[in-house]
Amino acid sequence: MSLALSDTLVLGTRFADELPELALPWQAAEAPEPQLLVLNEPLAAELGLDAEVLRSEEGLGLLVGRAVPEGARPVAQVYAGHQFGGYSPRLGDGRALLLGEVAGPDGVLRDLHLKGSGRTPLARGGDGLAAVGPMLREYVISEAMHALGIPTTRSLAVVATGARVHRETTLPGAVLARVASSHLRVGSFQYARATDDLDLLRRLADHAIARHHPAAAEAEHPHRALFEAVVRAQADLVAHWMAVGFIHGVMNTDNMTISGETIDYGPCAFMEAHDPATVYSSIDTGGRYAYGNQPAAAAWDLARLAEALLPLLHDEQEQAVAWATEALGAFATRYTAAWSARVHDKLGLPGGIDDAVAGPLVEDLLVLMRDGHVDHTLLFRELSAAARGDAEPARSRFLDLAAFDEWTARWRALGPDAGRMDRxxxxxxxxxxxxxxxxxxxxxxxxxxxxxxxxxxxxPYDERPGLERYAEPAPEDFGRYQTFCGT
Structure with a gap:
C-alpha cells in the first residue's frame, strides 16, 4: 500500500478491542475488477480522506476491503434481533464488515463499514454479495436524508466489483462503503443479554455511553440514563421520518441504532399520496411497518432494548421492570411533542398556539389529505403559497373543495409564516x-x-429552475410501487 493512503488514514479497532465477543475477524472477498461508480467527496473531506487517493487503485482496494491500512482489523459484527416480531438469536453481518473507526479532522469517531463485501460466517446461507442497484439506492436515499437534516448513516462510495450476483436474474455486483456514528443496535444488546454474560452486557452499555451519550456517564444511574437517551433519540428520529413521509420498511430491532441514526436503506421509500396505511416493502405483507405504524414499531423495539438492559437497571428484577416501564412510557410523550413541533413548523403555526386549536387543525388536514389521496410533499410545500395568498395550487389537489376552503380559513386566521414553511x-x-x-x-x-x-x-428546500421534473409525482403509468430488500 502506498504512503499516500497510509499517511491519511488510520482505522481504529476500538469496537473489536473492547467487545471481542461481538466481533468476528474476517476479510472481504476478492473484487475481480473494481470500478468506482460514485464517490461522496464532501464526506471524504469530513473524514480527512483525499478524494483523489480514494479514486486510485489503492483507494479502490480500501473501498472493497481488500487493501486496509496496517494495524486495521476488519470484523463482522455479531448481533441478534426481532425480525417482523420473530426473534433470531444470532444474526450479524452476513455480508458486511466493519473496517474500523475513523477520526476525522473534527475529532469525531465514525465507523467505516462495507456492505456487500462477501460471505461471512454469519451469512445464514446467503451469498454475502450485493447488486449495484440496491447499493446505489442506499447511497441516494441516505444522502437525501442527510440533506433533509435527518440523522442517518452516510454513504462514502459505491464500487462495482466485476463479480456477478445471482438474484431473480444475474446482476452486476457492488460494495457500498458506509459511514456511521457506530453500528451499535438494539440487537447488539439483545445478543449480549442472551449470553447471560453480565460483564459483556455492562461493557457494551459503557461502550455505547462513551461513544454516543457521554452525559449518561455523569448520571446517578448511567445505564438508566443511556436507555432514556436512546428513547429520546429514537422518538425524535421517527417524528422526523413522519414529517417528511419517509417509510423505513423494515424496523426490526437489528435495524434500530443506539445513536439515533437511520440505518439500513433496503425496502424504504418516501410516501407520495398521504395515507397512514402505506406500505411499499414486498416482505411487509401484514403492514407491520406501514407509515402510520412507525411510532408504535419504534416503541416496541425500545421495549426489547429495555428487556435486554434489565440486569443493569436494578439488582431486583421487579424494580428493574417497573423503572424500565416508566422510562419507556416517556417515548409517547417525547414523540408527540417532537411530531407536534415539526408539523407546526410545516404549517407555519405561531409559537404558543393552544393545543386545543392546533390539534384538530392538524388532524383535519391529514384526514382531508388521506381521503383525497393528496401528495404529502407537494401539499405542504404549496401551502406556503396559500399562506401568501394563493391557495389555488394546494386547493386543486383536493376532492372536497368546501372542506379544504373551511380548513384554509381556520388556518390562515392563525397567521402562518410562509418563510418558515419553506425552510x-x-x-x-x-x-x-x-x-x-x-x-x-x-x-x-x-x-x-x-x-x-x-x-x-x-x-431539497431550494427551488431551482430546470429541476421541475424532480418535484413532480410519479406519472400515472408508473403503477403501484413495491420495494425489495436487495439480498
Missing part, C-alpha cells in the same frame, strides 16, 4: 419513479440520471 418543507425528495430510473440506468452503466438526481436532492 422545513422540502420540494425535492427521492421520488420513487426517479430513484428507479436512476438505479436502472446505473445498473446498465449510465450514471448520468443518478448524478442529476443527487444534485436535486442535495438542496
Amino acid at each position: 422545513v418543507n422540502p420540494l425535492y425528495i427521492p421520488r420513487n419513479h426517479l430513484v428507479e430510473e436512476a438505479l436502472d440506468a446505473g445498473t446498465h452503466g449510465d450514471l448520468d440520471p443518478l448524478h442529476r438526481l443527487l444534485e436535486a436532492l442535495a438542496a
